Every structure is written in structure tokens, then in C-alpha cells.
Amino acid sequence: MSELFKALVVDKTDNNFSVTIKNLSFDDLPAGDVLIRTAYSSINYKDGLASSPDGKIVRSYPFVPGIDLAGVVVSSQDPRFQEGDEVIATSYEIGVSHYGGYSEYARIPGDWIVPLPSGLSLKEAMAYGTAGFTAALSIQRLEENGLTPDLGKVLVTGATGGVGSLAVAMLAKRGYHVVASTGKEAEHDYLHNLGATEIISREEVYNGKIRALDKQLWAGAVDPVGGEYLASVLSKIQYNGAVAVSGLTAGGNVPTTVFPFILRGVSLLGIDSVYCPMEVRKELWNRMAADLKPSGLLETISQEATLEELPETLSLILKGQAKGRFVVTI
Numbered sequence: 001m002s003e004l005f006k007a008l009v010v011d012k013t014d015n016n017f018s019v020t021i022k023n024l025s026f027d028d029l030p031a032g033d034v035l036i037r038t039a040y041s042s043i044n045y046k047d048g049l050a051s052s053p054d055g056k057i058v059r060s061y062p063f064v065p066g067i068d069l070a071g072v073v074v075s076s077q078d079p080r081f082q083e084g085d086e087v088i089a090t091s092y093e094i095g096v097s098h099y100g101g102y103s104e105y106a107r108i109p110g111d112w113i114v115p116l117p118s119g120l121s122l123k124e125a126m127a128y129g130t131a132g133f134t135a136a137l138s139i140q141r142l143e144e145n146g147l148t149p150d151l152g153k154v155l156v157t158g159a160t161g162g163v164g165s166l167a168v169a170m171l172a173k174r175g176y177h178v179v180a181s182t183g184k185e186a187e188h189d190y191l192h193n194l195g196a197t198e199i200i201s202r203e204e205v206y207n208g209k210i211r212a213l214d215k216q217l218w219a220g221a222v223d224p225v226g227g228e229y230l231a232s233v234l235s236k237i238q239y240n241g242a243v244a245v246s247g248l249t250a251g252g253n254v255p256t257t258v259f260p261f262i263l264r265g266v267s268l269l270g271i272d273s274v275y276c277p278m279e280v281r282k283e284l285w286n287r288m289a290a291d292l293k294p295s296g297l298l299e300t301i302s303q304e305a306t307l308e309e310l311p312e313t314l315s316l317i318l319k320g321q322a323k324g325r326f327v328v329t330i
Ligand SMILES: NC(=O)c1ccc[n+]([C@@H]2O[C@H](COP(=O)([O-])OP(=O)(O)OC[C@H]3O[C@@H](n4cnc5c(N)ncnc54)[C@H](OP(=O)(O)O)[C@@H]3O)[C@@H](O)[C@H]2O)c1
Pocket: 044, 045, 046, 130, 131, 134, 157, 158, 159, 160, 161, 162, 163, 164, 181, 182, 183, 184, 202, 224, 225, 229, 245, 246, 247, 248, 249, 250, 271, 272, 273, 274, 317, 318, 320, 321, 322, 324
């Protein structure tokens, strides 16, 4: 094992912000029980923010971003993990206050690590990453709330994004009639290939006006977009339906009323991937390796990037121009 290894390091001083590949030593890594040789990481919206000067994600500099990683255990003080184990580590403080996945090696507390389920490769795990886990958790919560394919159509907002693409593909795999909302006219074929039954524009979800109650269109919705879109979606959900909200791409303020909740029994389900309890997390990764796993996870939904290509690729996601998922080979 060489003394030095490569990592993407972001640094911020009074006058300068930099994103560069540097050589780190093992002493640079934070405390943790398990040393992992990272095989793959991925790109999420949060990683875009962590790599930009005004992202307000990183707590102190210099820092290694990357909220997701998958790799092989090199050494472990945690009896649950042995040298050679294939593992996934996402969320918690990874890539926020604890050095993350954009590094050839990562040292991670054992409590944050999920064994790679059988039926999933390390690369597929990162094609999912936090975005895929969030989509899966959204679907699980909607189904726990009673959603089934026979109840009606299910809307996915931000459908070409990371969470959106995987939600479309997983819902289609489970037999739902999926309505995909997108701002990207050129990507309709992509969404049909993922399994979307209908494609609508963002304006058909929210056209600048929000009614307290509107025509009931959807039995459920996966919404990573938030803002006015969420308020508009809530007004169009069928009686007893639900919306799983995970994101704020369109903003954090939601100008809604109580009427969808008190007159139609609509439920708003909050989705948090970061501190999702470990038991739920492990079970869901197992489902993502089995009944939720869509075809085309590597071929259709994800593209590849190298550590060297990261600075350019990270900027795409902040501009809302990224499509699907990026797997980063480390
Ligand atoms: N709660 C959690 O645990 C959790 C986990 C992961 C992500 N998130 C959050 O979920 C959100 C989406 O993450 P992501 O990884 O899917 O990001 P993403 O890949 O950038 O996807 C977001 C999508 O939203 C649409 N969009 C972009 N700008 C928009 C705008 N101004 N108005 C309406 N729609 C817009 C675009 O899709 P179209 O062009 O197809 O419309 C875009 O591809 C982010 O806010 C992220 O922080 C939360």
C-alpha cells in the first residue's frame, strides 16, 4: 500500500476557492473504525454544493467531498467488518463534515457502513447512491401509506434528475402508471426508456397559480423539487393519496393551505436519507438489490466520470443540466 493516494480536495481561504486533485497521506483521513479502498463514488446535488464556494455544505476546509462511496475493506477495528468485505457507505456526516468518497481511501465509522447486498455490484450501488436510496425510500413510504398500482397514476417531479430518474424506473418496475414531469423536452425518449407511461412539462405541474384544491390527478407523487411545485402537486392529489417530498430544487418555501390535508385526507411524507435508521437502511438496500432494481441501472440511467473529470461534471448538477446518475470511478 503506497504512502500517498489521490483525492479531490476543496479548499477555501479569504480570497480563493479551489477544487483540485491532491496527494493525501493516511494521517490526513479522519478517525473511523474501517479503512476502505474506494472503488466508486457518485455525484449528488449535495456534492455539487460541497464543491462550490457558496454551497454552505462543507463545515471546514480543506475537505474531501463525496457523500457516497462503495469499496473494499482494507482493515477494520470493527468486528462486523473484515478485510476484503465489499461495503457501501452513504450519508451521515460523509462528504459534509467527514472526508468523503472522492478519495482512493476513506476511513469511516462502522456504524455508517452497509454490507453490499448480494445481487448488487459496487458499481450498481453507486449508480443508485444517495439519490437512488432516496427514491427507494420515497416509494417504500408511499406504499406503507397504502399506494398500490390500481389506485391511479403516480407523478415524479424533476424526472430526469438523480432521484427522479430512479423513482421513474423503480415505480415502472413495480407496475405503476408513471407520469414523469420534466423541463427537458429533449429527454422524453430517455424517460420513456426508463418506463414512464406519460411525460408532462413542469408547467403542467405548476403554471404560476396554485389553487387550494384542484382536479384530482395522481394517487401519489415522488417530489424531489419542492417549492411551489410541491404546493401545486398537493392540490392535485387524489383522496387519501400522498406525496413523498425529498428535495428543494425549486426552493424551500411551500405556499400551500390545509385544504388538501383536511378535505382530501392527503398525506405529506418527509423523506430523509441522511439519518435514516440503519435497520431500515440495510433492509432497503436489500430491496434495491432485488424487487426494486430496475433494468438499465448501468446502461440507461448512469454515466461514468473519473476523479479528474469531477470538477466539470459537478458543475452540471448545480445548473440543473445533469441527467440521471454519474458513477465516479476512483
Ligand atoms: N431528503 C434527502 O435525503 C435527499 C436525498 C437526495 C437528494 N435530496 C434533494 O433532492 C433534490 C434533487 O436531488 P437530485 O440528486 O435528484 O438532483 P438533480 O439530479 O439535480 O435533479 C433535480 C431535477 O429537478 C429539475 N429541476 C431543476 N431545476 C428546477 C427548477 N428550477 N424548477 C423545477 N424543477 C427543476 C430537473 O429535472 P427536469 O429537468 O427533468 O424537470 C433536475 O434534473 C435536491 O434538492 C437534493 O438536495 C434530498
